[in-house]
Amino acid sequence: MAYYLQRQGVAYDLFEAGSEVGGNMRTLHKNGYTFELGPNTLQMNEELLQLITELKLETELQPLTPRNNKRYVLHQGKLHAVPSCPKSFLVNDLFSKEDKYRILQERKQPPAEVENETVSDFFERRFGVKQMDYLAAPLISGLYGGDPRQLLVNKAHPELKGLETEYGSVLEGMVQKKKRGVFQRAFSFRNGMSTLPQAIADKLISLHLDHKVEFITRIKGKYIISCAANGDHDNEEYDILVLALPAHQAAELIEFTYPGMSAALQNINYPPMAVVHTVYNRAEVGHPLKGFGALHPWEEQSFTSGSIWTSSLFENRCRPHEVMMTSYVGGARFAGHTQLDERALLEQVHQELRDTYQIKALAPVYQHLHLWPHALPQFDLYIEDAHHMAEVLEQDGLFISANWYAGVSVPDCVSEAKAIATKINTRPSSRSIA
Numbered sequence: 001m002a003y004y005l006q007r008q009g010v011a012y013d014l015f016e017a018g019s020e021v022g023g024n025m026r027t028l029h030k031n032g033y034t035f036e037l038g039p040n041t042l043q044m045n046e047e048l049l050q051l052i053t054e055l056k057l058e059t060e061l062q063p064l065t066p067r068n069n070k071r072y073v074l075h076q077g078k079l080h081a082v083p084s085c086p087k088s089f090l091v092n093d094l095f096s097k098e099d100k101y102r103i104l105q106e107r108k109q110p111p112a113e114v115e116n117e118t119v120s121d122f123f124e125r126r127f128g129v130k131q132m133d134y135l136a137a138p139l140i141s142g143l144y145g146g147d148p149r150q151l152l153v154n155k156a157h158p159e160l161k162g163l164e165t166e167y168g169s170v171l172e173g174m175v176q177k178k179k180r181g182v183f184q185r186a187f188s189f190r191n192g193m194s195t196l197p198q199a200i201a202d203k204l205i206s207l208h209l210d211h212k213v214e215f216i217t218r219i220k221g222k223y224i225i226s227c228a229a230n231g232d233h234d235n236e237e238y239d240i241l242v243l244a245l246p247a248h249q250a251a252e253l254i255e256f257t258y259p260g261m262s263a264a265l266q267n268i269n270y271p272p273m274a275v276v277h278t279v280y281n282r283a284e285v286g287h288p289l290k291g292f293g294a295l296h297p298w299e300e301q302s303f304t305s306g307s308i309w310t311s312s313l314f315e316n317r318c319r320p321h322e323v324m325m326t327s328y329v330g331g332a333r334f335a336g337h338t339q340l341d342e343r344a345l346l347e348q349v350h351q352e353l354r355d356t357y358q359i360k361a362l363a364p365v366y367q368h369l370h371l372w373p374h375a376l377p378q379f380d381l382y383i384e385d386a387h388h389m390a391e392v393l394e395q396d397g398l399f400i401s402a403n404w405y406a407g408v409s410v411p412d413c414v415s416e417a418k419a420i421a422t423k424i425n426t427r428p429s430s431r432s433i434a
């Protein structure tokens with residue numbers, strides 16, 4: 001956001017509470033391993049590509065090889081490949097003949113506009129129930145740790161709803177987009193995700209690290225920002241304010257200035273999520289791990305919501321004779337799993353990996369846990385009020401550049417940040433704050 005303001009010649013100050021930039025985009029290099037504590041992969045979009053080019057990061061890009069695009073789903077304790085083309089769909093044993101017939105009928109289902117339709121209802125309307133269980137639910141929970149019975153399809157997955165609106169059918173839309181090569185590959189950076197925020201920070205002229213904003217007031221049309229830095233407190237005055245924070249943290253700052261908005265922000269759900277990296281000797285893992293990873297439907301009642309086969313995607317994350325898997329624990333339905341103490345949680349993950357991947361080792365070579373107490377905002381009915389109010393408050397010069405408004409993926413956040421910077425630049429006021 002600040003980067004785009006700067007490029008457009010808008011004066012700004014960016015206050016960051018931490019001593020490093022990046023927020024959720026955090027890479028940890030430890031004991032010769034590279035651990036992504038937040039995002040593992042990004043999907044390229046137009047704005048992200050342009051940003052990477054401007055920052056001269058093309059040589060740092062680390063794309064996934066096509067053979068590693070295959071995804072698996074756990075069904076009755078065994079892994080099954082998720083069909084990726086019509087042929088693999090027809091021979092797939094995840095679905096009965098009747099289910100396959102019903103899925104193919106999706107193309108004939110007329111499009112419909114249903115108010116507040118949940119992801120679960122959307123899939124049931126278009127495909128039937130079983131597909132929801134084994135494809136959509138893990139897809140959603142894998143990404144958001146979310147509950148498809150609560151998430152609104154037009155907010156949480158506008159791209160899915162968009163296929164129905166634009167092509168009349170999700171399947172037809174996917175086929176057309178594949179033909180036009182619209183689907184982009186996932187990628188990371190050779191040295192990890194932190195590469196991107198760090199490269200942006202290196203360009204910023206008004207970044208203030210270790211500056212925690214404590215309070216925001218509005219007096220005579222100006223925003224007064226109270227900041228704590230190095231034991232001191234500073235007050236600065238601005239015309240425009242950009243909140244680039246998780247909803248619950250933003251809520252505290254504007255409690256007295258915008259109590260209605262603050263209450264709406266407090267209502268946004270952020271289930272906790274633990275990210276566990278586990279390393280084994282390759283020789284002790286029976287499964288070939290050729291693919292992206294496996295997602296676990298809730299019906300399987302497994303401890304984790306799935307694992308990414310990190311060392312299959314990116315060779316340099318562990319030693320060549322080892323494999324690394326990144327597992328996710330918690331989310332909307334299994335938040336309680338994150339309450340276990342660290343040892344018990346790590347042991348549960350290890351035992352599940354042993355059972356699923358035919359691992360002989362009694363203990364992993366290495367394990368690392370990172371807990372996100374408020375991982376990702378849920379785009380359910382509770383988020384609607386905050387979105388409505390955010391639109392109205394733009395008239396006051398208050399803008400939002402955060403994942404609870406833009407969409408949770410990093411490319412969504414980048415696209416929105418660019419759009420907001422342009423919006424601010426076309427206003428008469430000149431000073432802003434992110």
Ligand SMILES: Cc1cc2nc3c(=O)[nH]c(=O)nc-3n(C[C@H](O)[C@H](O)[C@H](O)COP(=O)(O)OP(=O)(O)OC[C@H]3O[C@@H](n4cnc5c(N)ncnc54)[C@H](O)[C@@H]3O)c2cc1C
Nearest residue numbers: 015016017023024038039040041212213402403408409410
């Ligand atoms: C476990 C996990 C896995 C994910 N996987 C993916 C993925 O694979 N692909 C993908 O595209 N996305 C993924 N995401 C989502 C993506 O990382 C986030 O949506 C995005 O990075 C959020 O950016 P943000 O700027 O909205 O918020 P944040 O990253 O939370 O940044 C907010 C910043 O505000 C600062 N701050 C907070 N309070 C104050 C204050 N009072 N004063 C000053 N500064 C303050 C914080 O220190 C922080 O730096 C994942 C997220 C998580 C948690």
